């Protein structure tokens with residue numbers, strides 16, 4: 183009759199993760215009203231980018247830089263040869 187289920191393990195980590203940076207201020211998109219880091223999941227991401235470029239040009243640059251690494255869709259389209 184020994185307890186082998188190990189019930190003391192938490193299902194989710196509690197508190198901030200060391201590898202994730204938590205910004206103090208969050209910039210919200212004027213187009214989709216989401217935090218700009220979620221804009222890429224919005225169907226009208228192109229409009230979001232236009233809004234960002236006009237209203238938050240510095241954030242727009244960040245998103246564009248991150249997008250090269252963070253968006254599998256963009257990579258897929260860019261990598262795909264146009265002559266096929």
Ligand SMILES: [Zn+2]
Nearest residue numbers: 211214221230
């Ligand atoms: Zn947006």
